Amino acid sequence: MNAGSTLAFQAPALGHDAAGRTPVGPGLDRLTPVLNAIAQAAARHDRDGSFPFDSIERLHLTGILSLTVPTALGGGGGGLALAAEAVAKVGEACPATALVLAMQFIRQAAIARSAAWPLELRQRIGRDAVTSGALINVLRVEPELGSPTHGGLPATTARLRVGHWSITGRKRYATGAPGLRWMEVLARTDEDVPRIGNFLVPADSSGVEVVETWNHLGMRASGSHDVVFADVAVPLDHGIGLVPAAEWSRPDATQSAWSTTLVAAVYTGVAHAARRWILGFLHDRVPGSLGAPLATLPRVQEAVGEIEALLAANARITEAVAFATDSGHPPTTAESSLHKVTLAENAVRAVERAVSLAGNHAHDRALPLERHWRDVQAARVHVPTADAAHLAAGRLALSHSQASRNLPA
Template sequence: MTAANVIAFQTATQGRLASVASPSLSDLTPMLAAIAAAAPLHDREASFPFDSIARLREAGILALTVPTALGGGGAGLALAAEAVARVGAACPATALVLAMQLTRQAAIARSAAWPFELRQRIGRDAVTEGALINALRVEPELGSPTRGGLPATVAKLRAGHWSISGHKRYATGAPGLAWMEVLARTDEPQPRIGTFLVPADASGIEVIETWNHLGLRGSGSHDVVLTNVTVPLDHGIGLVPAAEWGKPDPAQSAWTALLVSAVYTGVARAARDWILRFLHARVPSGLGTPLAELPRVAEAVGEIERALAVNARLTEAIALAVDAGYPPLPSESGLAKVTLTENAVQAVERAVSLAGNHAHDRAHALERHWRDVQCARVHVPTADAALSAAGRAALNTARPQEIRH
C-alpha cells in the first residue's frame, strides 16, 4: 500500500483524531456508499460480502494495521477503531470481518512469539492480496475459551509437521479467509496450548455453512472442521503449558474490546442518521408539522446523541492511551466493551421507539439496524463476565477495615 493509498481519518472525523500521528486521509464516501448499497442484499440472502471486502482491499484498508515497513498503513488503535465504525455504519457484517483482520494483523506485528518469516509473510499477503486472517477459538463443547477449559482441537506432532483435527464455531469471515489461527492443544502427556497457523485452502478443511442468525447475516461466521490438516512445525505459535495459557494481554484486550464495539457504534450511527431523516420527513396529518419539531422528540434524539458522544470519547481516550503504550487493565477494557455495546444497543432501540411501526418494516433500514445491534452483547467478554472480573479485582484489592457506625 503506497502512501497515497493509506487511509487516515482526521478530516472525516471532524478533527477528533487530529492529535494522532497517522497517515493522511483520502475520501472514503464513495466506497462506503457502495458498501452500504450492497448491505441489504447480503443481509437478505445471508451471503458473504465478497464485493465489499474487495473494495476494502482496493483501498488498502485490509492492511491498515500492517507495519509500514511491509507496505501497510502502520495504524494504531485510534485509527483502526474509527475505520471499523465507519464501515460498520455501512455494513456491520463487513465491519466485523474488518475488525478481526485489523486486530489480528496488529497483534501479529507486535508479537515476539511469531517467527519473523511468518510475520513478514502474513503482513505482506494483506498488503499485496488483501489476504484475510482470523482466530478460530470457539468450539461446540468448549464454547469460548475465555471461560476456561482445554480445547478439543488437537495438534499431533508427526515427523516434521503438525497434524490438526477439530471443530470450530463462529469463524467470522470463513468463506473469505486466507489464513486461520486455530487454537489447539497438543497431544503430549503434558498438553501445551497455542495457535496454529493454517492456510484456509489446506487439505482437510471444510467450511460448514451453519451461520443463520438474527443479525450480521453476511459475516460468514460458519463452522470450520479440520481433519488431519498438515502444517509445518514453525506454524505452531506461542505453545505453553495449559496452566500458563490464557493470561490476559492488556493491549490485546483493548484492541479486541474497542474494535468489536466499533462495529456496533457504526450501526448506532446509521440508525441515528436514519431516524433523523425520518423525523424531518414524517408529517402526521393530525399534527401538521414534522415530528422533528416536537420537544419530546428532541429530548429522545438527545438520548441517542448522548450514547454516541460517550462512545466516541471513551473509544478515543482508550485508543490514544493504548497507542501511547499505556493500555488499561484487561478488566477495564472489558467494562469499556460492555459500556460501548450497551450504549449502541440503547441508541438503536431509542430510534426504534421513535419510528414506531415503521421500525418493524423490512422495507426500512432501521429494522436491519435493530437486528444487527442485538449481536453486540454476545461477543466476549459478555456483561456478566466483564462485571464479575471487575468486581473480583476490586474485592481482591480491598483491605478489611473496622466498620464504624
C-alpha cells in the same frame, strides 16, 4: 428525502458534532468513496445471508485491509485510534463487513508486535494483506468448550508427525470463514503434558471444510460458520506460542484493548446508521394531525438528545482507550472489558431509542432501521459479556479492598 431510501454517505464536516463524530483521519480519506457502495450491498447480503466478497474487495483496493500492517511491509502502520475510526465508519455502512475488518486489524496488529511469531511468517502474513488483501482471523470457539475465555482445554488437537503438525477439530463462529486466506486455530497438543497455542492453517489446505451453519438474527453476512479440520498438515513452525495450559490465559492488556475496542466500534457504527436514518425520518414525517415534521416536537428532540448522549459517550471512551493504548499505556484487561460492555450497551440503547421514535416503521423489513436493530443485538454476545466483565471487576475490587484493610495503620 424519503425515509425508506438508502442515505448517501458523505465526508463529515470538520470538527465534532454533538454525537462525537470526527472527520476521517489521516490515511482514511480513501475509504470515503467506497462506503456508499458497501452500504448499498449490505441489505442484499443481509437478505441472502451471503458473504460480502464485493465489499471486502473494495476495502482491499483502498488499502484499508492492511491498515495495521507495519509500514516496513507496505502497510499503513495504523494504531488503535485509526483502526477504531475505520471500523466504525465501515460499521455504519455494513457491520458484517466491519466485523471481518475488525478481526483483520486485531490479528495483523497482534502478529506485528508478537515475538512468538517467526519473522518469515510475520512478514508473509503482512505482505499478503498488502498485495492481495488476504484475510486472517483466529478460530477459538468450539461446540463443547464454548469460548476459551471461560477456561478449559480446547478439543481441537495438534498431533506431532514427522516434519509437521496434524490438526483435527471443529471450530464455531469463525467470522469471515468464506473469505479467509489464513486461519489461526487454537488447539492443544496431544503430548503427555498438553501445550496450548495457535496453529497457522492456510484456508485452502487439504482437510479444511467450511460448514455453513451461520443463520442468526443479525450480522447475517459475516460468514461466521463452523470450520472442520480433518488431519490438516501444517509445517512445524506454524505452531505459534505453544505454552503449558496453565500459562496460556495470562492477561494481555494491549490485546484486550484492541479486541474490545474494535468489536465495540462495529456496533457504534450500527448505532450511527440508525441515528442517520431516524434523523431523516423525523424531518420527512409530517403527520396530518400535526401539520409539521415530527422533528419539531420537543419530546422527539429530547429523545434524539438521548441518542446523541449515548454516541458522544462512546466517542470519548473509544478516543481515551485508543490514545492510552497507542501511547503504550493500555487499560487493564478488566477495565477494557468494562469499557466494551458500556460501549455495546450504549450502541444497543441508541438503536432502541431510534426504534421507539419510528414506531411501526421500525418493524418494516423494507426499511433499514429493522436491519440495524437486528444487527446491534449481537453487540452484547461478544466476549466479554456483561456478566463476565462485571464479575471479574467486582472480584478484583473486593480483593484490593480487602488487601488494603489488612495493611497496618
